Amino acid sequence: MTRKQQRIYSIILIVFGIGIATTLSLMAMEENITYFYTPSDIFEDENLPPQDKAFRLGGLVAEGSLSRNGAIITFIVTDNAHQLSVAYEGITPDLFREGQGIIATGNLNPEGVFVADSLLAKHDENYMPPEVAKALEEVHGSDKTAP
Amino acid sequence: MFGYANPKRYQQLSRIILALALVFAVIFLGEGLYLALIASPPDYQQSETVRIMYIHVPAAWLSMFIYASMAVAALTLIIWKHTLAGFYIRAAAPIGAAFTAICLITGSLWGQPTWGTWWVWDARLTSVLILFFLYLGVMALGNAYDNPDKSQQASAWLVLIGSINLPIIKFSVEWWNTLHQPASLTSLSRMANPGIHPDMLVPLLVMAGGFLCLFVVLAILRLNNEILSRKIHVMRLRTIHG
Numbered sequence: 001m002t003r004k005q006q007r008i009y010s011i012i013l014i015v016f017g018i019g020i021a022t023t024l025s026l027m028a029m030e031e032n033i034t035y036f037y038t039p040s041d042i043f044e045d046e047n048l049p050p051q052d053k054a055f056r057l058g059g060l061v062a063e064g065s066l067s068r069n070g071a072i073i074t075f076i077v078t079d080n081a082h083q084l085s086v087a088y089e090g091i092t093p094d095l096f097r098e099g100q101g102i103i104a105t106g107n108l109n110p111e112g113v114f115v116a117d118s119l120l121a122k123h124d125e126n127y128m129p130p131e132v133a134k135a136l137e138e139v140h141g142s143d144k145t146a147p
Numbered sequence: 148m149f150g151y152a153n154p155k156r157y158q159q160l161s162r163i164i165l166a167l168a169l170v171f172a173v174i175f176l177g178e179g180l181y182l183a184l185i186a187s188p189p190d191y192q193q194s195e196t197v198r199i200m201y202i203h204v205p206a207a208w209l210s211m212f213i214y215a216s217m218a219v220a221a222l223t224l225i226i227w228k229h230t231l232a233g234f235y236i237r238a239a240a241p242i243g244a245a246f247t248a249i250c251l252i253t254g255s256l257w258g259q260p261t262w263g264t265w266w267v268w269d270a271r272l273t274s275v276l277i278l279f280f281l282y283l284g285v286m287a288l289g290n291a292y293d294n295p296d297k298s299q300q301a302s303a304w305l306v307l308i309g310s311i312n313l314p315i316i317k318f319s320v321e322w323w324n325t326l327h328q329p330a331s332l333t334s335l336s337r338m339a340n341p342g343i344h345p346d347m348l349v350p351l352l353v354m355a356g357g358f359l360c361l362f363v364v365l366a367i368l369r370l371n372n373e374i375l376s377r378k379i380h381v382m383r384l385r386t387i388h389g
Contacts, residue, residue: 014308022311103326120267130194
């Protein structure tokens with residue numbers, strides 16, 4: 001074959017090889033790339049870090065579950081399949097409210113409550129002006145903004 | 148297509164494109180900034196903080212688009228030995244690096260008030276940081292050897308090998324749990340029903356157009372410089388070696 005054909009084939013081969021290598025590496029590293037676990041992950045008890053290691057829990061703040069007890073706030077995190085109670089002491093991010101997505105870093109205590117050391121708000125991919133959001137709320141009767 | 152390898156035709160064409168791109172860059176950026184900063188509505192959740200999006204998202208789109216164009220040029224250089232493609236990689240790399248840096252910095256500034264953190268090592272942010280390092284690597288490798296053609300080959304191979312990062316960046320928010328939110332526009336489920344309101348989508352697209360035209364202007368100017376630079380290099384070699 002001509003040299004040009006050789007170059008083309010070698011490129012295809014190399015790019016293919018790197019693609020496969022990368023795919024395999026990413027699959028092997030899945031646990032480390034996953035930025036947070038959901039309540040369902042914890043319920044199903046798969047691939048969890050050991051009991052005393054901190055990890056990140058992600059999900060929605062369940063409506064009506066937020067309550068303040070002095071400096072500590074407690075709420076329930078849900079992924080619409082399973083729920084987990086969370087307790088957090090500290091400043092909450094600006095976007096933190098009921099129905100909002102959050103990512104909490106901390107440990108699961110023996111009573112099954114997740115004690116969070118830090119709290120991040122996760123916002124969804126919907127962008128709209130306030131008037132539109134208000135109109136949607138009136139139409140749907142609840143906050144449409146599920147992350 | 149390869150007719151444009153002819154230097155004279157390239158010069159004529161690039162002059163026209165440069166003029167057009169300059170005009171449109173000014174129009175789009177002017178209109179875009181007005182829409183983004185003044186005319187567009189605040190977000191229902193983030194209020195005025197959302198305006199960073201009009202810089203952050205177009206910069207992100209450009210950073211990926213420029214790298215993809217460099218990958219095409221790398222293929223052209225390696226398979227067809229098209230020297231102009233090598234010049235293009237040298238011309239485009241710093242611009243791509245700048246857009247990636249803008250994306251990372253504005254993203255960080257946006258993350259602090261909304262998420263509550265300047266940086267996390269989730270899949271999206273980490274892969275874009277890797278893209279930034281790839282750009283720097285391509286720039287460094289392009290100057291690594293005394294022989295410019297050898298340097299060009301090396302950086303072209305790096306561009307190709309690194310191009311695996313582009314689908315990783317794109318799909319990182321879908322394949323893994325990340326802090327960065329999923330696509331509002333460009334995922335398949337979103338194309339028919341975008342998660343962004345038209346009053347905000349239009350300024351975003353205008354800014355993206357402006358950034359693209361700005362890139363074209365800068366790339367052509369840099370490409371012309373690279374061509375001249377190579378001519379000087381050849382002339383120097385001729386005087387040394389007679």
